[in-house]
Amino acid sequence: xxxxxxxxxxxxxxxxxxxxxxxxxxxxxxxxxxxxxxxxxxxxxxxxxxxxxxxxxxxxxxxxxxxxxxxxxxxxxxxxxxxxxxxxxxxxxxxxxxxxxxxxxxxxxxxxxxxxxxxxxxxxxxxxxxxxxxxxxxxxxxxxxxxxxxxxxxxxxxxxxxxxxxxxxxxxxxxxxxxxxxxxxxxxxxxxxxxxxxxxxxxxxxxxxxxxxxxxxxxxxxxxxxxxxxxxxxxxxxxxxxxxxxxxxxxxxxxxxxxxxxxxxxxxx
Numbered sequence: 001x002x003x004x005x006x007x008x009x010x011x012x013x014x015x016x017x018x019x020x021x022x023x024x025x026x027x028x029x030x031x032x033x034x035x036x037x038x039x040x041x042x043x044x045x046x047x048x049x050x051x052x053x054x055x056x057x058x059x060x061x062x063x064x065x066x067x068x069x070x071x072x073x074x075x076x077x078x079x080x081x082x083x084x085x086x087x088x089x090x091x092x093x094x095x096x097x098x099x100x101x102x103x104x105x106x107x108x109x110x111x112x113x114x115x116x117x118x119x120x121x122x123x124x125x126x127x128x129x130x131x132x133x134x135x136x137x138x139x140x141x142x143x144x145x146x147x148x149x150x151x152x153x154x155x156x157x158x159x160x161x162x163x164x165x166x167x168x169x170x171x172x173x174x175x176x177x178x179x180x181x182x183x184x185x186x187x188x189x190x191x192x193x194x195x196x197x198x199x200x201x202x203x204x205x206x207x208x209x210x211x212x213x214x215x216x217x218x219x220x221x222x223x224x225x226x227x228x229x230x231x232x233x234x235x236x237x238x239x240x241x242x243x244x245x246x247x248x249x250x251x252x253x254x255x256x257x258x259x260x261x262x263x264x265x266x267x268x269x
Contacts, residue, residue: 020044020080022068027089027119029111032104036111039064039088041079045125052268053085053126054261055112055156057097057137057144059253060178064088070250071138072257082265085126089116097137097144098194100183108144113152129157134264136160136211138253139221140178143196150199153206158267160211162256163248166196167224174220196228203237209267210239213256215246 021042026035043051056075058067067088068075079086089112091097100106117133120126127133135156137145142164149159168175168187175187184190192198203210210232214225222243229241240263246252 020076022076027116029107029115031107031110031115034105036092036116037064037090038116039068040120040124041068041076041086041088042124043080043083043085050125050127051083051085052132052134052264053087053120053124054133054264055087055089055116055135055145056257057089057112057135057141057148058091059137059139059141061093062091062141063093064090071254072261073254074258075261078258078261082261082268084265084268085120085124087116087120091141091144094140094179094182096140096180096183097148098183101191102185103183106183109148109151112144113148113155117152117155130155131157132268134158134160134267136162136257136260136264137164138162138257139165139248142166146196147194147199149208150202150206153202153208156208158209158211158264160257160260160264161213162253162260163214163218163221164212164225165221166212166228168195170224170227171220197231200231200235200237203232204235210237211242211260211263212239213242213244213260215248215252215256216243217246218248218252221248 023040025038025040027038028035095106095108097108099109133156135145135149142161145159146161149156184194214222232239
């Protein structure tokens, strides 16, 4: 009888250890000297097995909880289906995922590209190779994923942007409306390193895969995405560019992000 009980306990412990998890974690950023709320979604973890990882950046005014509930509602299912670990950091509403030159505790490029990756690599069974690590986002997060992914091109093998704000120079009233000026200062004096166009030369030799998409009725973002696509095409920088019907809303990016994650899965395999 005691032996049977021990077997049951062992089996129960194994099931609990291997079950799919949604973990709410506070990750400390040394550069910002504060903890950042982060959600980590794992598949069923098997012993001595490592998994691809994808960092997912929400849009302006978003948060990790909304990603699961509204923005990518099939994300938990995808983690299990694709055997991938998804990491959802909180971008603090309007950080634009940059290392702000004017706000000392808004250094999200370093946090996500270096500190968070180091934390995940140390504490979760992820594959350490660049080709098994991706980053994507939409709107503000599309800019952030592009900026961080290309800057840390030895860390991320695939970069995705959905309806991303890829050109501050043509953002118009959106530059102030969406508080870019609060973290990067006036557009007329912006440091060129924060402009996506300045990443193009780096992309040419980065050895990465790129996906960009945008809705055809997204009046604010479609022009800048087409412009960036044309620039990459002229310079013969390989990338996948997709346009489909849709405006700048959760209906569009929920579908497009789900499709991008499928493409990420193909890339990992």
